[in-house]
Amino acid sequence: MAYTIQLIVFDRGDLYTAGFPAFSGVLTNMPPITTLVATTTPKSLTLSYPSAPDPPGTLGLLHVTDPTGPGDFFRSGPITAWPPSPALLQVGTGRVGIPFERIRIPIPPPITINLPGHVAAIVGAATSGMFIPFKLTIQRLKLGSSPTAGAIRARFSGKIWYTTLILPRKTDFSGTVDLTLTPSGDAATPTTFVNVTASNLSLSPDFITPLSTGALAALAPAFSDTLSGPLTTRINSTISDLAASVRMSVPLTPSGLPLFSPAATISVRRIAVVRSGLVVDAVLGELTATPASPPDPAPEPEPEPEARPQLLVRIEPQPEEEVTQTYMVSVRNAADGSPLKDATITITTFTPVIGNTVTASALTDVQGLAALEVTLRSRFRPSSDPTHTGELQRTPPTLLVTKQGFEDFLLKL
Numbered sequence: 001m002a003y004t005i006q007l008i009v010f011d012r013g014d015l016y017t018a019g020f021p022a023f024s025g026v027l028t029n030m031p032p033i034t035t036l037v038a039t040t041t042p043k044s045l046t047l048s049y050p051s052a053p054d055p056p057g058t059l060g061l062l063h064v065t066d067p068t069g070p071g072d073f074f075r076s077g078p079i080t081a082w083p084p085s086p087a088l089l090q091v092g093t094g095r096v097g098i099p100f101e102r103i104r105i106p107i108p109p110p111i112t113i114n115l116p117g118h119v120a121a122i123v124g125a126a127t128s129g130m131f132i133p134f135k136l137t138i139q140r141l142k143l144g145s146s147p148t149a150g151a152i153r154a155r156f157s158g159k160i161w162y163t164t165l166i167l168p169r170k171t172d173f174s175g176t177v178d179l180t181l182t183p184s185g186d187a188a189t190p191t192t193f194v195n196v197t198a199s200n201l202s203l204s205p206d207f208i209t210p211l212s213t214g215a216l217a218a219l220a221p222a223f224s225d226t227l228s229g230p231l232t233t234r235i236n237s238t239i240s241d242l243a244a245s246v247r248m249s250v251p252l253t254p255s256g257l258p259l260f261s262p263a264a265t266i267s268v269r270r271i272a273v274v275r276s277g278l279v280v281d282a283v284l285g286e287l288t289a290t291p292a293s294p295p296d297p298a299p300e301p302e303p304e305p306e307a308r309p310q311l312l313v314r315i316e317p318q319p320e321e322e323v324t325q326t327y328m329v330s331v332r333n334a335a336d337g338s339p340l341k342d343a344t345i346t347i348t349t350f351t352p353v354i355g356n357t358v359t360a361s362a363l364t365d366v367q368g369l370a371a372l373e374v375t376l377r378s379r380f381r382p383s384s385d386p387t388h389t390g391e392l393q394r395t396p397p398t399l400l401v402t403k404q405g406f407e408d409f410l411l412k413l
Contacts, residue, residue, distance in 0.1 A: 003052035007045040013093035055082035063187035071183035072267035074285040083289035091285035099277035111138040122218040135161040151178040175203040190265035198224030310334040339368025343403040355379035
């Protein structure tokens with residue numbers, strides 16, 4: 001008996017132009033906890049677990065890594081029902097640039113760091129009791145590239161509360177710390193993409209020269225734990241925005257449905273720090289059952305002479321009024337699912353209060369995709385219907401797609 005998983009890669013981010021590596025997949029089954037490891041070959045892209053039942057137990061994890069990243073390739077999250085063998089691991093890749101401005105941590109409110117008692121004791125011992133810190137607040141924080149390869153440098157300032165012997169005091173301080181981002185490596189929590197660790201902490205209170213190495217080594221984990229939360233949230237949100245683009249750029253299934261469901265998970269293969277921000281290689285993946293062979297389709301009726309082909313249009317994320325966001329529109333030929341270039345996308349919305357018409361337009365690229373940043377709003381006018389005198393008539397925003405030779409597509413948003 002063996003359990004096999006076939007990898008199917010849609011390399012939209014051009015991450016594997018030099019060829020596929022040997023991926024490694026760790027299958028964890030619970031309970032009892034058993035861990036099985038398999039490695040693909042670049043030609044077969046198949047993970048094979050000879051000692052695993054088919055399918056595995058009712059609860060487990062699958063973590064596939066890419067040694068050329070190095071980093072995560074697929075993190076399943078808890079799997080309660082494994083698909084039977086041979087299962088399909090379908091992934092789509094993407095590469096996104098994230099400027100430092102997009103991962104800026106908002107201040108105010110100030111970031112408060114309450115130092116654990118053992119940290120205060122270590123720093124107090126390193127300063128002979130002259131400086132025993134117990135709380136810090138970061139009131140200014142700026143992120144940029146670091147002289148340390150692969151790290152973000154955070155420059156900060158704020159206030160620090162401490163005691164000198166037994167006297168409580170407070171003073172301003174400033175400093176820097178390097179934050180290194182690595183793929184999470186956590187298959188159980190796929191919503192967290194990166195880990196953040198701190199190093200090279202420099203902290204200068206106004207009253208004293210920079211602290212000793214021992215004191216800084218004790219304080220660094222507190223900075224890492226505090227800054228990693230909001231920084232991880234910012235990066236996670238930005239990478240999540242990439243998922244819609246990857247989801248819409250891969251081919252549709254034979255039934256015309258999207259290849260990836262909302263259960264697909266995101267993993268980070270590589271994070272590079274450049275002068276202006278980050279470059280992230282992301283992978284959207286989902287473990288599914290091998291589809292059954294469909295029956296031979298019935299012959300399609302001949303189209304009427306004047307009938308024009310239809311457009312297959314999708315918009316993500318779900319349209320929402322009064323929220324400014326970037327909508328990704330996908331346009332394909334409904335007959336064969338192929339992407340359509342140079343289709344005209346027009347979103348019509350309205351200004352607040354007055355309700356003047358506002359339009360935003362774009363042409364689709366070679367993948368049949370176009371992005372428009374708009375704020376959707378409806379327009380309300382007194383009803384012209386005499387049977388509804390005194391009521392307001394709503395005109396919703398609309399999406400219009402046109403392409404020469406195709407039937408126009410109009411959708412009320």
